[in-house]
Amino acid sequence: MRIAQIAPLWERVPPPAYGGIELVVGLLTDELVRRGHEVTLFATGDSITLAKLESVHPQALRLDTTVKEYDVYAMLQLSKVYERASEFDIIHSHMGHAALPYANLVKTPTVHTLHGVFTPDNEKLFMYARHQPFVSISDAQMEPRLSLNRVATVYNGIDLNNYEFCPRSQDPPYLAFLGRLSPEKGPHLAIEIAKRSGWRLKMAGKVDVVDRDYFEREIKPHINGKQIEYVGEANHAQKCELMGGAVATLFPITWREPFGLVMIESMATGTPVIAMELGSTPEVIVHGQTGFLCRTIDECIAAINKVPQLNRFACREHVVKNFSVQRMTDGYEAVYQQILAERFAQNGHVRSAIQM
Numbered sequence: 001m002r003i004a005q006i007a008p009l010w011e012r013v014p015p016p017a018y019g020g021i022e023l024v025v026g027l028l029t030d031e032l033v034r035r036g037h038e039v040t041l042f043a044t045g046d047s048i049t050l051a052k053l054e055s056v057h058p059q060a061l062r063l064d065t066t067v068k069e070y071d072v073y074a075m076l077q078l079s080k081v082y083e084r085a086s087e088f089d090i091i092h093s094h095m096g097h098a099a100l101p102y103a104n105l106v107k108t109p110t111v112h113t114l115h116g117v118f119t120p121d122n123e124k125l126f127m128y129a130r131h132q133p134f135v136s137i138s139d140a141q142m143e144p145r146l147s148l149n150r151v152a153t154v155y156n157g158i159d160l161n162n163y164e165f166c167p168r169s170q171d172p173p174y175l176a177f178l179g180r181l182s183p184e185k186g187p188h189l190a191i192e193i194a195k196r197s198g199w200r201l202k203m204a205g206k207v208d209v210v211d212r213d214y215f216e217r218e219i220k221p222h223i224n225g226k227q228i229e230y231v232g233e234a235n236h237a238q239k240c241e242l243m244g245g246a247v248a249t250l251f252p253i254t255w256r257e258p259f260g261l262v263m264i265e266s267m268a269t270g271t272p273v274i275a276m277e278l279g280s281t282p283e284v285i286v287h288g289q290t291g292f293l294c295r296t297i298d299e300c301i302a303a304i305n306k307v308p309q310l311n312r313f314a315c316r317e318h319v320v321k322n323f324s325v326q327r328m329t330d331g332y333e334a335v336y337q338q339i340l341a342e343r344f345a346q347n348g349h350v351r352s353a354i355q356m
Contacts, residue, residue, distance in 0.1 A: 138280035157328030166244035270312035
């Protein structure tokens with residue numbers, strides 16, 4: 001198939017440190033190329049990919065201080081994609097609602113992966129384009145009242161070869177927190193859990209400009225390099241070492257996160273996850289086997305003492321079976337084939353040029 005992948009421009013593909021959407025896009029794109037598809041990736045110019053790269057900006061927007069109007073670059077990128085729509089059999093957008101108005105203007109079908117959440121504002125656009133095909137990254141993400149044309153749920157996947165299994169935690173023991181240091185990720189709750197339980201906590205993650213005040217007020221005063229340690233924005237190797245050596249990874253989110261890569265990354269190293277029971281966490285963690293789902297801080301603290309009962313190898317195997325890049329790509333290939341088959345049936349013919 002001739003496939004266009006559209007990535008957000010906020011970060012390069014794949015990101016040098018932070019995971020998220022761009023990491024998933026990078027893994028999917030490269031695996032599709034390995035499977036023989038002709039893939040064009042629309043992303044930042046500093047992206048690293050096996051696909052053909054097309055860019056409207058040389059670097060990640062978050063690193064370019066000269067950029068003030070981010071939406072301009074998104075519109076420019078989408079305009080270039082859809083001007084060339086006839087060159088592709090299918091377009092795969094990871095741009096949220098931004099691509100919806102463009103997709104209706106061309107014959108080439110677009111599938112939209114929903115990486116974010118619905119808001120009172122963007123819901124208007126989703127409802128306008130509700131007949132376009134959507135893929136959710138968890139069942140919890142969907143809003144039935146919007147009546148979107150969800151064709152599948154495809155869980156995010158990771159490359160297990162990049163995550164070394166750690167059969168035991170390091171000594172002295174500690175808890176880990178990885179992710180953006182923002183209110184919705186709950187680093188302040190991770191600190192509270194550590195302080196109330198008496199455990200050491202090692203934290204890693206970026207601080208975006210919009211979260212700087214929160215960091216200075218809620219996080220920084222607690223960092224002492226002893227019980228509460230912050231190592232900054234970790235690269236992949238540092239992240240794996242931090243998670244793999246922990247007794248447990250804390251995931252105390254305060255919002256209905258559609259999917260948290262940190263959970264599967266931690267379990268891939270063998271480290272169980274203690275998470276708030278919100279959003280996708282019940283779909284990712286097997287309670288009492290690969291971690292614990294909690295509703296309060298007290299439950300999180302109590303769960304720490306239960307972690308030694310868990311099998312770290314079982315955590316790894318859970319990811320191998322359910323959240324590998326191969327499993328994710330299988331899901332998306334099936335989605336592409338389904339959408340194209342439906343389109344061909346509507347048109348009353350099948351283009352022999354398509355190889356599926």
